[in-house]
Amino acid sequence: xxxxxxxxxxxxxxxxxxxxxxxxxxxxxxxxxxxxxxxxxxxxxxxxxxxxxxxxxxxxxxxxxxxxxxxxxxxxxxxxxxxxxxxxxxxxxxxxxxxxxxxxxxxxxxxx
Amino acid sequence: xxxxxxxxxxxxxxxxxxxxxxxxxxxxxxxxxxxxxxxxxxxxxxxxxxxxxxxxxxxxxxxxxxxxxxxxxxxxxxxxxxxxxxxxxxxxxxxxxxxxxxxxxxxxxxxxxxxxxxxxxxxxxxxxxxxxxxxxxxxxxxxxxxxxxxxxxxxxxxxxxxxxxxxxxxxxxxxxxxxxxxxxxxxxxxxxxxxxxxxxxxxxxxxxxxxxxxxxxxxxxxxxxxxxxxxxxxxxxxxxxxxxxxxxxxxxxxxxxxxxxxxxxxxxxxxxxxxxxxxxxxxxxxxxxxxxxxxxxxxxxxxxxxxxxxxxxxxxxxxxxxxxxxxxxxxxxxxxxxxxxxxxxxxxxxxxxxxxxxxxxxxxxxxxxxxxxxxxxxxxxxxxxxxxxxxxxxxxxxxxxxxxxxxxxxxxxxxxxxxxxxxxxxxxxxxxxxxxxxxxxxxxxxxxxxxxxxx
Numbered sequence: 001x002x003x004x005x006x007x008x009x010x011x012x013x014x015x016x017x018x019x020x021x022x023x024x025x026x027x028x029x030x031x032x033x034x035x036x037x038x039x040x041x042x043x044x045x046x047x048x049x050x051x052x053x054x055x056x057x058x059x060x061x062x063x064x065x066x067x068x069x070x071x072x073x074x075x076x077x078x079x080x081x082x083x084x085x086x087x088x089x090x091x092x093x094x095x096x097x098x099x100x101x102x103x104x105x106x107x108x109x110x111x112x
Numbered sequence: 113x114x115x116x117x118x119x120x121x122x123x124x125x126x127x128x129x130x131x132x133x134x135x136x137x138x139x140x141x142x143x144x145x146x147x148x149x150x151x152x153x154x155x156x157x158x159x160x161x162x163x164x165x166x167x168x169x170x171x172x173x174x175x176x177x178x179x180x181x182x183x184x185x186x187x188x189x190x191x192x193x194x195x196x197x198x199x200x201x202x203x204x205x206x207x208x209x210x211x212x213x214x215x216x217x218x219x220x221x222x223x224x225x226x227x228x229x230x231x232x233x234x235x236x237x238x239x240x241x242x243x244x245x246x247x248x249x250x251x252x253x254x255x256x257x258x259x260x261x262x263x264x265x266x267x268x269x270x271x272x273x274x275x276x277x278x279x280x281x282x283x284x285x286x287x288x289x290x291x292x293x294x295x296x297x298x299x300x301x302x303x304x305x306x307x308x309x310x311x312x313x314x315x316x317x318x319x320x321x322x323x324x325x326x327x328x329x330x331x332x333x334x335x336x337x338x339x340x341x342x343x344x345x346x347x348x349x350x351x352x353x354x355x356x357x358x359x360x361x362x363x364x365x366x367x368x369x370x371x372x373x374x375x376x377x378x379x380x381x382x383x384x385x386x387x388x389x390x391x392x393x394x395x396x397x398x399x400x401x402x403x404x405x406x407x408x409x410x411x412x413x414x415x416x417x418x419x420x421x422x423x424x425x426x427x428x429x430x431x432x433x434x435x436x437x438x439x440x441x442x443x444x445x446x447x448x449x450x451x452x453x454x455x456x457x458x459x460x461x462x463x464x465x466x467x468x469x470x471x472x473x474x475x476x477x478x479x480x481x482x483x484x485x486x487x488x489x490x491x492x493x494x495x496x497x498x499x500x501x502x503x504x505x506x507x508x509x510x511x512x513x514x515x516x517x518x519x520x521x522x523x524x525x526x527x528x529x530x531x532x533x534x535x536x537x538x539x540x541x542x543x544x545x546x547x548x549x550x551x552x553x554x555x556x557x558x559x560x561x562x563x564x565x566x567x
Binding site for chain 2: 016017018021032033034035036037038042046047048049064067068071072075076077078079080081082083094096097101102103104105111
């Protein structure tokens, strides 16, 4: 659970609360999907998956909000409705990602 | 004049002695500093080489272990074809469960594009998931049918082919080595985004038809409890404001697994999703007022659970029974399930969060209920509770028994007796099939400062 809180904090600490839960929900959706690693740590530490892992932000101590967001996501709250990917439209460059239909937007992120 | 000359001479002799000394000293310091920097650079380069070497070794290991696991899968699938006994089949299938999980794990550790390996990862995970479901079928006295035999054959073909590909790539040295940059989202080579729309390519791995948590049928399932018609934005806004106050405004339409209207208010601290079809409340979350933690006393519990009940009634839910609860972040979370003909229908679950300070609802989630709920007849148990009790571990000290309809597989529901009991200081829930008397599933009930949950 703390690992989930740390990835939220590393990736989305400035985002609205719903956006923070959404990050954790994407991680859990990947765990449940056959196409991704089947554990939380496996999904988070998969090479290249999360910027917060590559740049070390995942090692910062999460705040209370991130911890609650992780708990809410673990309790099944999924504001993304099953999404497996998200990106920041202002900075994303991947053609593959940008071609995917966007299911919804929360804060800085588009979810697909 | 003379004084000036003496002074100038003194300055000159001072400079003649001290400048060379200072310059030599500075040169020595620079040399020492330069040597130290060079030594440090050498050390850093050595470390970089060492870490790069370790990364390459680690990737080589993952590649080879992946290859070994796939090879083992091939061998187990091959032997399975000629295994006569049910026990032998179950053992071979359990081997495949383990080997495919290992293969999927090794694959996930290789540094490469996720887009390129998604289908392979899915095949490996589903192969194991399917083997597990077939193993259960055999343990219940069933047999592999024609579809199973065909699918096992196609799995073997795929594993043989994959085995050959992996061996070749390892021999050529073309597996990811971890020393190069790669794009996590790079599509598979030769895939043009435009071309994929015109000519759907042959799937590289067989589609496996079975009922398990990772199967394609679960990914594609439609919500069964989404009653009503598609409503327009105006109707959605009216309903949102009627239920949760005039401050809500429509933000956008979302296209997750259930299409919904998304609402927020000015502060951005409230989020509400209403389904487009039927305007059911799908999700609601609002920041709680405090952050009280820890278990409530009995009186506080009653107030909290009654507030949750009241909220459910307001939303039009009837016949809901509270099951487990959790307390964190200033909220109390209750899981309610639909009770019908005396049986708890666990698939039809809603979650209600109540603010510990104000007793107001601060969250709601009906995703499970909307996917699952419809009127259905609860079967009549073929055996009594006392008879079912005989299948429970004899040393479990049973404290409660009730009927429950549980999802033994994602697409089926089975009527069971639910026994709650303790053994050796820990609490367990045991489900016994109400028709056959078989022990079907066991959970451990964890109780701590955060509440209770079944794992």
